[in-house]
Amino acid sequence: MSDFSTVLLERSGPVSLVALNRPDALNAFDEHLRRDLAAALKQAHADPETRVIVLAAEGRAFCAGADLKAAKPGRDTQASLMNEYKPVMDAITKGPKPVIVAAQGACAGIGASLVMASDLAVMEEDSYLYLAFAAIGLIPDGGAHWMLLRAIGKKRAYEMIVSAGRLKAAEALEAGLANKVVAKGEARAAAMEWAATLAQGAPRTLRYAKSVLAAADDHSFDDSYAYEAALQGICANSQDNADAVKAFLKKEKPVFTGA
Known part of the structure; x- marks a missing residue:
């Protein structure tokens, strides 16, 4: 459908696949991925032939969070969160079409927020949500506090945040942050099949x-x-x-x- 430097976008019938494509960096977010992902999701929502969107990732991890190696000295973090990351989250939560995440391996930092913000989520059995922010003196972002509070309650959310905790796929399923847990290597196929079924609906x-x-x-x-x-x-x-x-x-x- 269109070419992006860090995202794959293709449509199969009524299902559009949007895939993070920085596998060598574990799909960590740099400025290009922030821009490309927002644009690709908006394009998929605007495509009249698309009814359901699958958000996946190339390589062994869904997303390692922000790319600390690519961070520019003196960068305005608040501005980046509002002007670069927020459009990505808005495209998932406010876009008109359902977004199904297919997650493998680590879903860390903003990667965990992408999974939590999706309408539906399929995780592989070795996948996990990881909020590592406390380890470097930060707090979660990408709306993680809001989503965690509603999913697991204040005490469990606070514990996970301050201890840089992880939620394994099975725990995410129990908490309502995932819909299905599948075998390693099967998340994308399962999500695409589910999307194709949903796309037959009204x-x-x-x-x-x-x-x-x-x-x-x-x-x-x-x-x-x-x-x-x-x-x-x-x-x-x-x-x-x-x-x-x-x-x-x-x-x-x-x-x-x-x-």
């Missing part, structure tokens, strides 16, 4: 369910109920819904077009 369902769940974090029950009802009204008036009801009554499989 595009509005995929998009609106993500939107309502995101809004529910910051809204009251009444506001969430009203937002949900408004989107349900749009779905109920769609051609997809009408066609699917007819298919259901005929005991046939519906074909969703997004109409």
Whole structure:
């Protein structure tokens, strides 16, 4: 679809694969990867043929975090987090299409945040989330505090942060930070297969369910109920819904077009 220096982007039918491609650096983030990943994800979301996005990585690790070797002296870290990393996280959390992460090996630092921010996650059995920030006198970033608090509670989150702790794939699954744990070497294939299955569903369902769940974090029950009802009204008036009801009554499989 497009060429980037540090990211692979390709589409297979209704599924776009976005893969971090700095394997020699364990896919650690430098300025090029920060720019390329945000752009590639935005392009996949904008592609009218794409219904589901799989976020994967080349090599033996999903992501080793920020590339400390590539860090420039005097760099404004706050500005970098807001202007370079935030667009990546926004493309995952605010983009209209579901993002499935396929993770192998280490998911460290911002790599752990990518996994936690995704809509769905498949991790290999030897994969783990690693917040190593305390070891170098930092705190987690990429929204890690917000996501950890909601997933494992204040005490476990604080312990993990200050002890530079790890969550193994099985523990991430138990905490609700992963959906599936598969054998080593199988995460990408499993995520692509899952994405292809989801892509057969109604595009509005995929998009609106993500939107309502995101809004529910910051809204009251009444506001969430009203937002949900408004989107349900749009779905109920769609051609997809009408066609699917007819298919259901005929005991046939519906074909969703997004109409």
